[in-house]
Amino acid sequence: MAKASEAAGGKVEKISLLRVLGPAHVWALGVGIVLVGEYMGWNFAVGKGGAYAALIACWFAGLLYTCVAMIDSEVTSTVAAAGGQYTQAKHIIGPLMAFNVGLYLVFAYTMLEAANAITLGYLVSQVAALSGYTGTLDQTPFIVLTILFLAWLNYRGVLATLNFNLVITAVAFVAIIVLFLSTLTGTTQLHHAGLMAGGASLPYGAIGVVAAMHFGLWYYLGIEGTTQAAEEVRSPARALPFGTMAGIITLLIAATLTWYICTGILPWEFLGDGVNGSVAPLFDASRLSGSTFLMVLLGIGTMFSTMASANGCINDASRAWFAMGRDHYLPQWFGAVHPKYRTPFRSIIFLVPIAILFALGAPLDQVITFSILSGLLEYTFMPINVIMFRRKWPLDTIKRGYVHPFHPIPAIVLLCLCAITYFAVFLGYGTQLIAMVGFYVVVSLWFHFWRYRFVKRGDQFTMPWPRPRGY
Amino acid sequence: MSFWNYMEYAAWILSVIFGLYILIDWFRIESSYSEEALTSSREGELEAMTEQHKL
Amino acid sequence: MAKYKPPHQGKLGQIIDVVVLLILIIGALRLPLWLDLAGGAKTSAAFNPAATWADLGQNTPEKIAAYNALGFDTPNNEALQNIITARYDYTINYLQLLVMIVVVVGYFFLVIRFSGEEYKEVIAEKFGDRK
Structure with missing residues (x-):
C-alpha cells in the first residue's frame, strides 16, 4: 500500500482516469469492437475455404476465443489496470514481452479502426448509388469524418463514449436478430441447397478449412479489449469477467446467425470476395431480401457496428499507448491525462493521423490481416502468460476475482489453435506474416538495447502481490 | 451540384470542426497545466485502494 | 540491490524516439504493400x-x-x-514454411529470454535481494 500513501502525501494533485463504468459498458466495449466482424470481413473466410469452411472456422475460432476469454478473465480480474494485457505481461513475464504486447494491442485496434472507416466510406458510396447518384462519390471525407468524430468523442470522456457504444451496439445486434427472424417468417427466402450445391462450397477440400481459420478469427477479434477499461470500471474483479463472458456468448450467436443468413442468400464466390464482391455481406443479404425495411435496418446496423467498433478501438489503443507512456516504455509525454475529461488525450490525438493514413489507400483484406496478425501474436502470448501466472502465484497465494476451470487445458488448446492459425495465415498471406514478425523482432531489439534504459525498474511492478515463486 | 456533392463538403467541414475542437482544447490544456500535473497518473494507485489481494 | 536511476530524457530525445517508432510502424505496414509482396x-x-x-x-x-x-x-x-x-x-512452399516457423518460434524465444533477464532485475529491486 506504499503507493497509495505516497499519492496522498504527494505535492501535486494527481490526475487519473475516472472509475465510472459498469458491466454493461464492458459488454458494450467488447461486443461493440467485435460485432462489426459479422457485418464485414468474416466473409474472406468463405473466399479462403468455401462456405462450409467458414462455418467450421467460425466454431473453431469460437473455441479459441472462449479459451482467450477464460484465461483473460482470470488474469485481468487480478491485474486491473489500463493497458490490460500489457500490464499483465509486465507483471508476469517481463518488460520486453509487455512492450510487444502493448504494440500488438495498438496495432490490432488501430488497423481495425482503419478497416471500419473503410467500410463506412464504402457504405456511404453504396447508399449514394442506391439513391440514384450516378457520379463517383469521394469516400475520403466520410472516412476522415468518422475517425475525427470518434476521436473527439473519446477525447471528451469515457462514460459518454461507452454509453454511445452501448446504444449503437445493441441496435446493430438487434438488426441481425431481426434479419434472422424474417427468414423464419418467410419474408426473406433462404436457398442453402441451391447456392451451395456440388463440391463448390468446399473448393479446396480440407486445406481450405484450415486456411479459413485465418479470417475465422475476425468473427471475434477484439473481445479481449474489455480489459483495457480496467482502470475505469467501478468493480473490475466482477464486471470484467462478467462483461467478457456475456460478450463471447453474444458473439457466438451473432456469428452463427450471420453465416446462416448470408450463405443462404448470396452465392459463395461473391460472398467470399470482400474487396470486389460483398464488402458488407449482411447489408447485401438484406438488399436481396426484397424488403426496404430490412435494407434500411441492416444499412443502419452496418453503419452503427463500424462506428461502435472504431470507437472502442480508439478507446483501447489509446489506453494501451497511454499505459506504455506512463511507464516510460514510450516517451513519457504520452502518459498524460486530461485534467477535465480524464482521458489519455495525447495518446488519442497521436493515433488519429496513423489511423487515417491506413484507412486511406490500403486494401481491406491487407488491413484486416495486419490486425489479425497482431491479435494472433497476442493470443499466443496468453497461454504462456497464464501458465507462468499460475506457477509464480499459485491459487493459494493471491486472491483472484475469477478462477478459470480445467487449467491448463484451455491454455494448451489455445496454443494449438494458434499454431493452426499461423499456418492458415501462411496459406495465401505468408510474406505479410514474415514481414510483421520481422518488425516485432526489430522493435524488440530497439527496446531492449535502447529504450529500456529510461524505465524505472522496481517501480513497474505496481500490484500489491507477494514475491513470485522461484525468484 | 447534387445532394451528394453537398454531403462531401459537409463531411469535410464537420471533420475540420471536430479536428479544431480537439486541437484548440489541446493547446489550451497544454498551456494552462504543468507537465508534472498532467503526467501525474500512476498505475496501481486506484487498484491499491479499491482491491486488496489478500486471501 | 542499488536502485536503478534512469537517465532523464529531454524533449528532443522523446521526439526522436517517436519518429523512429513511426518509421518502423509505417515501414512494417506499408513496405509489403509497396513491394507488392502483400499476400492475397x-x-x-x-x-x-x-x-x-x-x-x-x-x-x-x-x-x-x-x-x-x-x-x-x-x-x-x-x-x-x-x-x-x-x-x-x-x-505449400516448404522452405517458406520453415522460414516462417523459425521466425515465429525464434521471435517468441528471443522476447521471453530478454524479458526474463529484465524481470529478474525488476523483482530484485522491488522485493529486495534474496538472502
Whole structure:
C-alpha cells in the first residue's frame, strides 16, 4: 500500500482516469469492437475455404476465443489496470514481452479502426448509388469524418463514449436478430441447397478449412479489449469477467446467425470476395431480401457496428499507448491525462493521423490481416502468460476475482489453435506474416538495447502481490 | 451540384470542426497545466485502494 | 540491490524516439504493400466473353437468380468472372514454411529470454535481494 500513501502525501494533485463504468459498458466495449466482424470481413473466410469452411472456422475460432476469454478473465480480474494485457505481461513475464504486447494491442485496434472507416466510406458510396447518384462519390471525407468524430468523442470522456457504444451496439445486434427472424417468417427466402450445391462450397477440400481459420478469427477479434477499461470500471474483479463472458456468448450467436443468413442468400464466390464482391455481406443479404425495411435496418446496423467498433478501438489503443507512456516504455509525454475529461488525450490525438493514413489507400483484406496478425501474436502470448501466472502465484497465494476451470487445458488448446492459425495465415498471406514478425523482432531489439534504459525498474511492478515463486 | 456533392463538403467541414475542437482544447490544456500535473497518473494507485489481494 | 536511476530524457530525445517508432510502424505496414509482396495470392481465369453461367460452374437457378438480383444480368462481365473464378494457390512452399516457423518460434524465444533477464532485475529491486 506504499503507493497509495505516497499519492496522498504527494505535492501535486494527481490526475487519473475516472472509475465510472459498469458491466454493461464492458459488454458494450467488447461486443461493440467485435460485432462489426459479422457485418464485414468474416466473409474472406468463405473466399479462403468455401462456405462450409467458414462455418467450421467460425466454431473453431469460437473455441479459441472462449479459451482467450477464460484465461483473460482470470488474469485481468487480478491485474486491473489500463493497458490490460500489457500490464499483465509486465507483471508476469517481463518488460520486453509487455512492450510487444502493448504494440500488438495498438496495432490490432488501430488497423481495425482503419478497416471500419473503410467500410463506412464504402457504405456511404453504396447508399449514394442506391439513391440514384450516378457520379463517383469521394469516400475520403466520410472516412476522415468518422475517425475525427470518434476521436473527439473519446477525447471528451469515457462514460459518454461507452454509453454511445452501448446504444449503437445493441441496435446493430438487434438488426441481425431481426434479419434472422424474417427468414423464419418467410419474408426473406433462404436457398442453402441451391447456392451451395456440388463440391463448390468446399473448393479446396480440407486445406481450405484450415486456411479459413485465418479470417475465422475476425468473427471475434477484439473481445479481449474489455480489459483495457480496467482502470475505469467501478468493480473490475466482477464486471470484467462478467462483461467478457456475456460478450463471447453474444458473439457466438451473432456469428452463427450471420453465416446462416448470408450463405443462404448470396452465392459463395461473391460472398467470399470482400474487396470486389460483398464488402458488407449482411447489408447485401438484406438488399436481396426484397424488403426496404430490412435494407434500411441492416444499412443502419452496418453503419452503427463500424462506428461502435472504431470507437472502442480508439478507446483501447489509446489506453494501451497511454499505459506504455506512463511507464516510460514510450516517451513519457504520452502518459498524460486530461485534467477535465480524464482521458489519455495525447495518446488519442497521436493515433488519429496513423489511423487515417491506413484507412486511406490500403486494401481491406491487407488491413484486416495486419490486425489479425497482431491479435494472433497476442493470443499466443496468453497461454504462456497464464501458465507462468499460475506457477509464480499459485491459487493459494493471491486472491483472484475469477478462477478459470480445467487449467491448463484451455491454455494448451489455445496454443494449438494458434499454431493452426499461423499456418492458415501462411496459406495465401505468408510474406505479410514474415514481414510483421520481422518488425516485432526489430522493435524488440530497439527496446531492449535502447529504450529500456529510461524505465524505472522496481517501480513497474505496481500490484500489491507477494514475491513470485522461484525468484 | 447534387445532394451528394453537398454531403462531401459537409463531411469535410464537420471533420475540420471536430479536428479544431480537439486541437484548440489541446493547446489550451497544454498551456494552462504543468507537465508534472498532467503526467501525474500512476498505475496501481486506484487498484491499491479499491482491491486488496489478500486471501 | 542499488536502485536503478534512469537517465532523464529531454524533449528532443522523446521526439526522436517517436519518429523512429513511426518509421518502423509505417515501414512494417506499408513496405509489403509497396513491394507488392502483400499476400492475397489469388489468381482468376482469363476473361471469356462467351462463357455461360454453367461454364462458370454457376449451375443452379438459385445462384443465377441471386446474381441477377445483385445486378449481374449476364455472365459476360469481366469483374464478375474475376470474382467467380478467383482461387488461392495453396501449394505449400516448404522452405517458406520453415522460414516462417523459425521466425515465429525464434521471435517468441528471443522476447521471453530478454524479458526474463529484465524481470529478474525488476523483482530484485522491488522485493529486495534474496538472502
